[in-house]
Amino acid sequence: AIRMTQSPSSFSASTGDRVTITCRASQGISNSLAWYQQKPGKAPELLLYAASTLQTGVPSRFSGSGSGTDFTLTISCLQSDDFATYYCQQYYSYPLTFGQGTKVEIK
Amino acid sequence: QVQLVESGGGVVQPGRSLRLSCAASEFTFSSYSMHWVRQAPGKGLEWVAIIWFDGTNKFYADSVKGRFTISRDNSKNTLYLQMNSLRAEDTAVYHCARDFGNIYDYNPRGWFDPWGQGTLVTVSS
Numbered sequence: 641a642i643r644m645t646q647s648p649s650s651f652s653a654s655t656g657d658r659v660t661i662t663c664r665a666s667q668g669i670s671n672s673l674a675w676y677q678q679k680p681g682k683a684p685e686l687l688l689y690a691a692s693t694l695q696t697g698v699p700s701r702f703s704g705s706g707s708g709t710d711f712t713l714t715i716s717c718l719q720s721d722d723f724a725t726y727y728c729q730q731y732y733s734y735p736l737t738f739g740q741g742t743k744v745e746i747k
Numbered sequence: 748q749v750q751l752v753e754s755g756g757g758v759v760q761p762g763r764s765l766r767l768s769c770a771a772s773e774f775t776f777s778s779y780s781m782h783w784v785r786q787a788p789g790k791g792l793e794w795v796a797i798i799w800f801d802g803t804n805k806f807y808a809d810s811v812k813g814r815f816t817i818s819r820d821n822s823k824n825t826l827y828l829q830m831n832s833l834r835a836e837d838t839a840v841y842h843c844a845r846d847f848g849n850i851y852d853y854n855p856r857g858w859f860d861p862w863g864q865g866t867l868v869t870v871s872s
Contacts, residue, residue, distance in 0.1 A: 641809070672857070674858035676792075676858075676859075678792075682864075683842055683861070683862035683863060683864050683865060684792065684842075684859075684862055685860075685861070685862070686858065686859065686860040686861075688848075689847065689858045690857075691841065695860065715807070727791065727792055728795075729792075729811065729858060729859075731857025731858050732857075734797075734806045735794060735806070735808045735809065736782075736794040736797075736810075736857060738791055738792040738793065738794065740791045741791045741792075
């Protein structure tokens with residue numbers, strides 16, 4: 641199975657900050673990567689797919705990049721609604737696998 | 748608005764069985780592949796299984812292979828997960844999720860949108 645590793649596992653940030661989360665695959669996955677946001681007690685929601693394609697309705701402050709084994713999720717100007725846990729997921733091969741999550745907390 | 752509503756969770760003893768259901772509405776259920784994804788309390792997400800839109804293909808996570816069976820009834824717009832030989836480590840919220848692709852792609856895209864709210868399964872004696 642392809643192992644997905646996110647960093648950091650958690651961090652604190654302030655509203656207005658630019659934040660970046662990294663996701664690394666244990667082998668090349670082309671651009672077969674999705675990002676999700678999950679708030680406490682809620683189901684995850686799709687943010688991006690194909691590494692950099694923004695899902696309809698997702699604010700443009702979210703962006704993604706990368707290919708192969710290294711990927712990033714960037715939030716250009718953190719809003720109060722963005723404090724949540726973020727997961728990357730590869731769909732290059734089965735079994736589909738997720739990163740362990742990155743929790744973004746209020747500083 | 749697309750809706751996925753899971754049911755069937757509860758407390759069950761180790762070694763016993765449970766069947767989860769996911770009722771779909773406001774989209775053409777028979778045109779989409781479907782997944783189950785679980786989340787242990789306080790932990791991350793773990794993909795469990797996928798079934799093609801027409802039920803012809805299924806894949807499972809190694810952790811559940813041989814114990815869990817995914818199925819669907821397109822006439823009832825319902826997805827199922829039959830869970831046998833349950834273990835303590837199967838304790839989790841189980842979400843159903845629609846695959847992003849549809850019948851015109853034939854093969855699933857492999858990412859999930861949307862997700863249901865989930866149903867909690869607790870395996871404990």
